[in-house]
Amino acid sequence: MFKKICFLFFLLNAILVAQQRDIDSLENQLLSTKLADSTRLNLLTDLGYYYYSINAKKGLKVLDEALLLAKSLKDIDKEARAYQYKGHNYSTIGNDSMALAMYDKAGKIYKTTNNYNKQARLIYNKGLIYFNKSNYAKANKCNIEAFEAFKQANDSVLMAKMLNSMGVNYMYLSDYPSSLSKYLEALTIYKDLKDTISLDFANTTQNLGILYTKLKTYKKALVYHEKASEIYKTLDYKYGLANSYNNIGNIYDYLNQQQKAIDNYQKSYGIMQKSDNKLGMANALTNIGIVNVGLKKYNKALNNFNKAKALYETLGNTNNLAIVHEYIGESYLNTSSLHKAKNHYQKAYSLAKKSKSISLQVSALEGLTEVNKQLKDYKNAYNYINEAIILKDSFNSIENKEELVRLEEKYKYQNEKSILENNYKQEQLLFANELERQKFIKTTYLAGSGIVLCFVVGLMVFYKKKREADFNAKVATTELKALRAQMNPHFIFNTLNSINNYIVCNKINDASNYLIKFSKLMRQTLEVSMYENITVEEDIKLLENYLDIEKKRIPNGFNYEIKIDDGIDKSNVLVPSMIMQPFVENSIWHGVSKLDGSGVITIQIKKLNKQELCYSVDDNGVGITNTNKKNTDHTSLGVKITNDRIAVLNKTKNINAKVNIINKSLGTRVEVILPYQLAYLNDD
Structure with missing residues (x-):
């Protein structure tokens, strides 16, 4: 699934909303005010703030005049505010070092006047600068510090703003639970304040939509995005509307409605270009490029990505640079420019590590795996996929x-x-x-x-x-x-050792084939591990792939067969996911592997009655009584795991599932009796 650049809302530090009609009104008042007095100073500082999201360069000029006037009038509060608003305008045009310098000047003045509330606002503003530099941990530290200050001041509105910003930072750090928690806390505050038709509420709602997009809950995400866009239209807030166009475009692309996606991205780009918002322009270009990759228009995509890359490099945005390099790598990979692809995937991985994004690191490693496979460098391919699996396990915990x-x-x-x-x-x-x-x-x-x-x-x-x-x-x-x-780690460890053995023995083709089967099995395992029940068809496919891999590892090999009663609809009958895997593993390694190629494993599924299903594994191996003590202990572990699972199922579902182990003269038979459960009821 393609990654999209999402527009996130967090930069709202004053109370008023930047609307064009307010600017027109202030400009008219300024024209009629000729005296260099406090009235003109107020108009200049207010205009400087309003300009930051519409015309930042004009805002800087207005604030320069405000600073001169504030110093001549010895109005230190307005002087500090002018510095603060200059920071906003510098941030909009991507000049982060100047923005930080302006915030520091304002902070020194606020400190002399013991204005803690405004100092907290500046801490928040500095956090936004770190965010734009992809230093999310440092940005979050600023947000937390500001949140505590606003909490002491009992300022619920600004507390909610901080929670929204923390949610954004946690989302970029791939800490989705913490992100969801902060967004929901913020929404709760707004609802308690009955502030649900405001820019702040819309921003948090939009960010929640972005989080659900990352969680692939697209319909729910679209509801949040549309709810936010309606508020932006009501408030005539063009910057927010541009962001909505971008995020809605993401949803349409995920839903395979590419032309609608491109139309929304282009609307977003047009608004961002008018306000000279480089980050917004780069994000829209990146997303258009991603759609073109999906449409296999790689030259168009590269043109979009290279323009976006130049903008991100100017801004120092490492997170989005990692995404762009990854897609440049993918575009070159699909046009068989393998060495160029490898170079860009390596840059993407390096940038992803710098921004500490686990999901981006996994994507880059998967790209490096594919490039090295095509370059027939299987040793590096193995190392990259192994590292990706470890990261993915931590991410999908x-x-x-x-x-x-x-x-x-x-x-x-x-x-x-x-x-x-x-x-x-x-x-x-x-x-x-x-x-x-x-x-x-x-x-x-x-x-x-x-x-x-x-x-x-x-x-x-x-x-x-x-x-x-x-x-x-x-x-x-x-x-x-x-x-x-519990059933996966030892199998993964053994399989990776087998791949390594192939590589060491220079069996390149065997290593490649084994790696492909192993990757498929890992994907299947990850897909089913989140579900309590899966269909018989899905479980059998998983077991077949597992058995094929194990056959390659057994020196003498073995045969297997799978029997399903005709009366069982394998696409509709449900069983607990991977319930038989430990017994199949025991049959292989402690049963038929001891034989000289004559081992046979039979897996059978049959309906006992209207309420029960029998799932069995039968082998002609050495049997339980002939195994050594180590093997007996290993078998007991598999039995214990399954018995524990069945005990929990019996308790929560009020059923009577059980395991029967039958020792035969030649081999062992394990039967698991399960409830006969359908995914959906038949019409008959």
């Missing part, structure tokens, strides 16, 4: 997925709790009014109080039980995922 679910549920519960509290307050108010009017009816009062009390107590008990039930369900789900995760 079970804890991250569980944390995302937990945060979403917590946010939903908080909303429900807020609604219930409001309803309860209204009920209490109505009751108090009625009580005041009918004091003399003591019996009615007592009865009414008792009813309300019982209702509240009952409601509290109900939601307490509901929370406990939800929590227990999440714990059980986490246990299942953890148990499934």
